[in-house]
Structure formats: structure tokens, C-alpha cells
Amino acid sequence: MAETGRLVLAATPLGDVGDASRRLVEALAAADVIAAEDTRRLRNLAAALEVAPAGRVISFYEDVETARLPKLLESIRSGETVLLVTDAGMPSVSDPGYRLVAVCVEEELPVTCLPGPSAVTTALALSGLPSDRFCFDGFAPRKSGEKARWLSGLATEPRTTVFFESPHRLASTLRDAVEVLGPDRRAAVCRELTKTYEEVKRGSLGELADWADQGVRGEITVVVEPAPPRSASVEDLVGEVADRVAAGERLKTAAAEVAEATGVSKKELYDAVLAARKSAK
Numbered sequence: 419m420a421e422t423g424r425l426v427l428a429a430t431p432l433g434d435v436g437d438a439s440r441r442l443v444e445a446l447a448a449a450d451v452i453a454a455e456d457t458r459r460l461r462n463l464a465a466a467l468e469v470a471p472a473g474r475v476i477s478f479y480e481d482v483e484t485a486r487l488p489k490l491l492e493s494i495r496s497g498e499t500v501l502l503v504t505d506a507g508m509p510s511v512s513d514p515g516y517r518l519v520a521v522c523v524e525e526e527l528p529v530t531c532l533p534g535p536s537a538v539t540t541a542l543a544l545s546g547l548p549s550d551r552f553c554f555d556g557f558a559p560r561k562s563g564e565k566a567r568w569l570s571g572l573a574t575e576p577r578t579t580v581f582f583e584s585p586h587r588l589a590s591t592l593r594d595a596v597e598v599l600g601p602d603r604r605a606a607v608c609r610e611l612t613k614t615y616e617e618v619k620r621g622s623l624g625e626l627a628d629w630a631d632q633g634v635r636g637e638i639t640v641v642v643e644p645a646p647p648r649s650a651s652v653e654d655l656v657g658e659v660a661d662r663v664a665a666g667e668r669l670k671t672a673a674a675e676v677a678e679a680t681g682v683s684k685k686e687l688y689d690a691v692l693a694a695r696k697s698a699k
Contacts, residue, residue: 426501427532451490478518494528508533547604558581560587573598575645584638593627603622604642607629652682652687
């Protein structure tokens with residue numbers, strides 16, 4: 419039986435081909451199979467890097483991802499190296515790849531990664547906003563109801579938030595953010611990262627919404643600063659935790675998240691909720 423192969427995830431340049439790593443070039447030349455989100459873009463990248471892929475090149479985009487899994491897994495099991503690349507940045511980060519990685523992990527097949535460019539961390543670094551703790555929310559929800567609920571969650575999010583948005587929806591999303599988060603919350607809109615017309619617009623949500631109303635083009639990454647600490651006492655927050663528990667959350671989880679968002683002691687809040695329960699009996 420052939421030795422088991424492996425899956426290799428490889429980050430590709432966001433726009434400047436000079437950001438490609440030497441290891442990416444070597445992997446493109448050596449892989450038995452290259453699964454690419456867009457085969458035409460992959461071949462253009464290979465030509466720019468002056469490397470000729472020796473392996474089979476197959477398409478691996480969202481609509482065919484599930485259907486392609488069995489043959490890719492068969493290739494890995496038979497000893498082949500499968501290289502997974504997307505149009506730009508890191509596979510599986512709002513791009514195809516997660517399902518394939520998950521199945522490989524489940525079957526204990528080797529998975530490794532060639533790190534490199536990422537729009538998420540690049541935008542975070544350029545934003546000028548706190549970067550010690552952050553969360554990535556993928557693309558902003560399209561439907562108005564889902565977007566409203568998502569923005570409501572950001573109202574108390576204690577970490578910097580990074581998300582993607584399409585250029586034609588950016589203005590409306592920023593307007594919605596102004597309504598829910600307030601016009602003064604700081605943010606940054608990063609456009610065409612690493613490309614010729616790269617632009618980072620920093621300011622308040624109100625200022626950025628006015629700017630976006632004029633029309634914005636290119637690939638967009640948005641960074642929003644953490645919610646300001648809420649001023650509240652432990653006693654004031656007992657009811658909020660109780661409401662979240664009633665809605666189905668675990669007490670420890672609800673107490674920890676409310677405490678983190680407000681700056682109160684998690685233990686004190688947890689103990690206060692337990693004491694309130696006991697006195698209510």
C-alpha cells in the first residue's frame with residue numbers, strides 16, 4: 419500500500435505577486451494535485467512566478483467543494499500531495515478549504531500549511547486600532563434582519579472586529595452600523611490591500627459612512643474598534659445574566675461574557691447571580 423500523502427494549504431498574494439513565498443513557488447512545481455479556487459487565476463499566478471505546475475490542476479470553488487472531496491481524499495490516501503490555493507490570501511478563511519481540512523483531520527491524514535498573506539491581519543495591522551485581541555466575522559450578513567442582529571452583538575464586543583464587505587454594500591452597512599453602534603465608534607476601511615490603488619480610510623463610523631456614500635471600488639476589509647467599557651455595578655448586571663441564561667446560555671458562559679464586556683469581576687458576578695437565585699426561592 420502506498421504511503422499516505424498530505425494536504426498542503428498555501429497562502430497566495432493578495433495583489434502584489436512579490437509577496438509570494440519561495441515555498442509557494444516550490445509547492446506549485448512539486449504538488450501532484452493543485453486544487454484552485456479559480457484555475458485561470460492560478461495559471462496566471464504561476465506564469466507571473468515563472469513556475470510550471472507539474473501536477474493536475476482542478477477547480478475547487480464553493481459550489482463544487484463537497485463534490486470534489488472524495489477524489490482529493492483518495493489522492494492523499496494514495497500518497498499524493500494535494501496543494502490547496504484560493505484566489506488570494508489563506509485558504510479556508512472565508513474561502514474554500516475548511517471542509518477538506520475537517521475531513522482530513524477526521525481521517526487523521528496529514529495537513530500542513532505554507533503561511534503568507536492574509537487580508538484579515540494586514541487590515542488589522544494597518545487600521546491603527548487595538549490589535550492585541552480581535553475577532554474575524556467573515557462577510558457581513560446580507561439580509562437586513564441578520565445584519566441588525568450581528569451589529570447588535572458588536573455593540574458590546576470587547577475585541578476589535580474585522581470583516582469583509584462588497585463595495586456596493588459598504589455604504590449601507592456603514593449606515594446601519596452608525597444607527598446601531600453610534601457615529602463616533604472608530605473604524606477603518608481597507609481597500610485593495612497590497613495593490614496599486616491600496617487605500618486605508620480611518621475615522622469614525624459617521625465619517626466613513628459619508629465617505630462611502632460617494633462610491634467605493636475594489637476588495638474591502640473593514641475594522642471596527644472594540645466597544646467602550648460599560649459602566650455598571652455587579653448588582654445591575656445580575657438581571658442581564660439571568661435573561662441570557664433563560665434564553666438558553668450556560669450560566670458560566672453568560673457571566674463571563676457580561677463581565678468581560680463591562681469590566682466587572684467574573685467571580686463576583688457569578689456569585690451574585692447564584693445568591694439572587696437562592697434568595698428568590
